[in-house]
Amino acid sequence: MSENVLSQQQIARMIDISAVQAPHGEGEIRDLIARASVYGFGSVHVLPAWVTFARELLPRGEILLGAPVGFPSGGHHSKTKRAEAQQLVADGVDELDMMLNVGKLRSGAEAYVLEDIRGVVGAVNVPVKVILETHYLTDEEIRRACELCITAGAQFVKTSTGWAASGATLHNITLITGCVAGRIGVKASGGIRDLDTLVAMYRLGVRRFGINADASVAILRAVEKLPGGVVRM
């Protein structure tokens, strides 16, 4: 594999598919895990109450199991987030996507936001991504949030929960990748529906994507149709 192409398999490995809306249950989770196994997606994310169920269906291996913390409002008590994170690790997750306390950030309580993230990062031995929910933030708030994530020791900053009215855009991805400048990873999520968007965000430095399972499969099929079945960078 040459370094200036992206294969279908490499793209699949960067994609996290999830079933983290309120109504999602057994059927959606079985489907998620089946698709991850067939297509080789990087991880599946389920709501906390479903982690033990998903872990039984998906033994530890290449496909990671993730779950959200303080999701999707971010407004849970810091102690609740910390205890939830520990419970999820005990239940078998490989990684956690925690929600930033957006209301505290917008109220200027940066020390609170920092300790909120540190509390989770320090409580577990798995990578923690921090979701900003960019829909509610100004550019300056996004920059500040990125710095707080880095200071707190998070592994990734992630744009969106999928619960707000907008998600990752080329504008906010440019802002975030520019701000973090390789110091931590960037996960783009929310509203990504096609290969062109994924490739544009990859070029900006994104290495993880949270994408709806149907759209993820469509993206892989689009790669198949390219000359040589790869994306040329």
Add this chain to the structure above:
Amino acid sequence: MSENVLSQQQIARMIDISAVQAPHGEGEIRDLIARASVYGFGSVHVLPAWVTFARELLPRGEILLGAPVGFPSGGHHSKTKRAEAQQLVADGVDELDMMLNVGKLRSGAEAYVLEDIRGVVGAVNVPVKVILETHYLTDEEIRRACELCITAGAQFVKTSTGWAASGATLHNITLITGCVAGRIGVKASGGIRDLDTLVAMYRLGVRRFGINADASVAILRAVEKLPGGVVRM
């Protein structure tokens, strides 16, 4: 006050106003408490991380302070919901609105849903309302959820979080009030914007309403304009 009229004050007392969206912070909460004090609303609800802040602004009294548990996905681990409820009571809430595990209900795991509610109800000494998030449920699932709330000892069943695409409707309120038949209270929330809807739901048996603060004020102003400044039942 005659029994066949509803005064502005009586209506205000039935209304809970809230700031429970991700971006809500200090400004929204100060505004909420100011409006509750001026208009005499029944309660204010804030996200868990804001309870201590709100409690300082709102000493214990006629206006109640509430917060949501396992909100708004309902998909948190039962132990997390229980611990969160206990934390909120320690922080000073007068009541809790917990989110049902919709995914478990839709997957037929009724015993799980029952224990999930019982866990919270049994862990605290304040009234617990259970939010169904009717948007995702069939009529039959709503009926089953109501029975589970009653069996588990909840004080109220509530329609919606305000995070889903639809909320309380005359259809689902008729269904719920018919099902619970006075055995527990009914709180209608999500999408209620005018006095006519409130009165129609009151006639069906609803005694608590979760309404956007702006719409709540508009509803009270509509009562003022009626003959005698009251709603005749």
